[in-house]
Amino acid sequence: MSEVIAERYRLVEALGEGGMGRVWQARDELLGRNVALKELVLPRGLPEAEIRDxxxxxxxxxxxxxxxxxxNVVRIFDVFHEGGSPWIVMELVVGRSLYEEVRDDGPMPPERAAAIxxxxxxxxRAAHRSGVLHRDVKPANVLLSDDGRVVLTDFGLAASSGDSGMTSTGIVLGSPSYxxxxxxxxxxxxxxxDLWSLGATLxxxxxxxPPYDKSTPMATLAALATQPPRPPTQAGVLQPxxxxxxxxxVADRIGADEAEELLRAALNGEISPADTMGLPEPKTRRGGVLWWAGIAAVLVVAAVIAGRPMFSSSAGAEELPASERIVQEQPPAGVVPPVPAGSAPRSAATATRTTRVPPTTTVAAAPAVTTAHAATATTTAAPKPAAVGxxxxxxRTGTCLQLDSGSGAIVLWSCTGADAQKFDLPSDGTLRxxxxxxxxxxxxxxxxxxxxxxAGKAAQWNxxxxxxxxxxxxxxxxxVPDSNSADGVPAQIWECTGSGNQKWRH
Known part of the structure; x- marks a missing residue:
């Protein structure tokens, strides 16, 4: 890629798309340094006046x-217009996001989470002092750089204090789980x-x-409005x-000063998990649960998104209807994601990564798997392969991966222990x-x-x-598409979200 933008920045590599942005690694030819370059990409279907705004x-x-x-805030070097779109030039951060660390290494000790x-x-606090709210604080937008810095990035949804959380057409900007x-x-x-989102991130x-982790954007937002967070089980000293x-x-929520005091105490292991430090009891908002249930209609609008899925490059990504899309977990612009064993290294990742939440509509199932297909494949021409694994x-669904012996597809089926449901992960990295x-x-x-x-990495799994x-x-x-527990649903690949429909026991 050799395109030069604004007669100064040479595009080196496409890093991803989403979060109202398309991101590249670029070379600043004037100063001789690598940067992350982000072009604003707006949701489709917005009125022209709102696009301009x-x-x-x-x-x-x-x-x-x-x-x-x-x-602790990503550095922005420049902003300019090119081809009718705004472009943002920011530092290229090398490391991985908090989302990637938890995804790859599992939950972290409370003391380390407190330090982060x-x-x-x-x-x-530095942003708030400048009158800027982030509005999309989540693990994917927290970079853990190789030099030890913790960097808050992707202010692509930032707003001034007092702004509404919606656009004029009713689109909610942000990730519903946070x-x-x-x-x-x-x-x-x-x-x-932003402090609530910090709590959800920790x-x-x-x-x-996250504290709210449902199978669809609608279910997540409904739970947010009507249910308390799921009680944590591993928070330890971070509980208060x-x-x-x-x-x-908002009136019940602790402020930045109290949060800092509790985080410092947790870092030093000074707080018992049962110690609430005199925190106020939560109040019932505007008539309690019935009022919360009454705003469910608002959540229909809230399920509309402001961007494309961002956890990978956009090549081959499906375009979901506007009513089914939502901003998702993506590695922040300029972060170099971890490279799984056996995979090719990548130079950097986007500054805004999002998590895929399955669309609210049911994905059409693959052709029904017949009883004959569900059974172990047989042949008269050669001995039946031994079932291993x-x-x-x-x-989430309790269903098992199964080989449809008629089509060779991998589908979901009620767990029976049949040979077609026995999978093996040998040392060569394949799944058989x-x-x-x-x-x-x-x-x-x-x-x-x-x-x-x-042969090839398309057959390599971890x-x-x-x-x-x-x-x-x-x-x-x-x-598992839409957490559908029916027999015959085709297994898919999707951006990793950490949700239950992507978690597997073997």
Missing amino acids: LRERAIREARAIARIDHR GLDILAGL LAPERALDDEITAAA YAAVEGR VLDGLLRKE SQIQNM VLGQCVRILGTGDGGRLGTGSC LNASYDLVNLDVVKCTD
């Missing part, structure tokens, strides 16, 4: 963030919303999943700060069933699984410590 606001906020000089939380909080309740209700946005760091930050009522069961290698049949989100040649079954060619997770 979002573009102008992106430039305005980028300039505001560029004035923030803090080690202090750095995130410091970055947020969204403050007032954001979903289109209430006034203050620094307290919760995910120690629990391995999580209790204080994850309060639905054990079932691979999805943790009845002597055949499982491989991906497409590289984009929604790509299906089948059997075929054992079942990691976080229970993700990852294809090493595209670094995407095996997924």
Whole structure:
């Protein structure tokens, strides 16, 4: 790639797309340094007036963030217009995101999460002092750089204090699993919303999943509005700060000073998990649960997204209807993602990574698997391959991966222990069933699984410590579409989200 932008930046490598941005690694030819270059990409279908407003606001906020000089905030070097779109030039951070660390290594000790939380909080306070709210704090937007810095990045959804959480057409900007309740209700946005998201991020760091983790955007937002967070089980000394930050009522939520005090105490192991430090009891908002249930109609609008899935490059990605898309977990711009064993190294990843939440509509199932297909494959021409291995069961649906012997597709089926459900992960990195290698049949989100040649990375898999079954060619997770527990549903690959429909027991 040799295209030169603004007669100064030479594009080197496409890093990804999503989060209202398309990101490249680029070379600043004037100063002779590598940078991350992000072009604003807006949701389809917005009125022209709102598009102009979002573009102008992106430039305005980028300039505001560029004035923030803090080690825990990504540095922005330049903003300019090219081809009718705003472009943001930022530092290229080498490392991996908090999301990637938890995904690859599992939940972290509360004390380490507290140390990271202090750095995130410091970055947020620096932004808030400048009158800028982040609005999309989540593990994928926290970089753990190789030089030891914790860097808050992707201010692509940033806004000035007091702005609404929605666009004028009712689109909620942000990731629902980390969204403050007032954001979903289109209430006034203050620094307290970022603090809620900080709490949800730290919760995910120690629990391995966010406090609200449903199978669809609608279900997640409905739970956010009507249910308390799922009680953490591994928070330990971090429990009091999580209790204080994850309060639905802004008036009940602790502020930055209290959060810092509790985080410092947790870092030093000074807080008992049962110690609430006198935190106020939560109040019932505007009439209690019945009122919360009454705003469910608002959540229909909230399920509309502001961007494309961002956990990988956009090549081959499906375009979901606007009512089914949502901003998702992506590695932040400029971060170099971890390279699984056996995979080719990559130079950098985007500054805004998002998590895929399955669409609310049901994905059409593959052709029904007949009873004959469900049984062990037989042949009169050669001996039946020996069944080796054990079932691979999805943790959310309880269904198992199975070879459809008629089509060679990998589908989901009620767990029976049949030979077609016995999978093996030998030392060569392949995934095998009845002597055949499982491989991906497409590289984009929604790509299906089948059997075929054992050669190449399309047939290379890793079942990691976080229970993700990852294809090493595209670094995407095996997924049950929409958490559908019916027999015959085709297994897919999708951007890794950490949700239950991507977790597997073997």
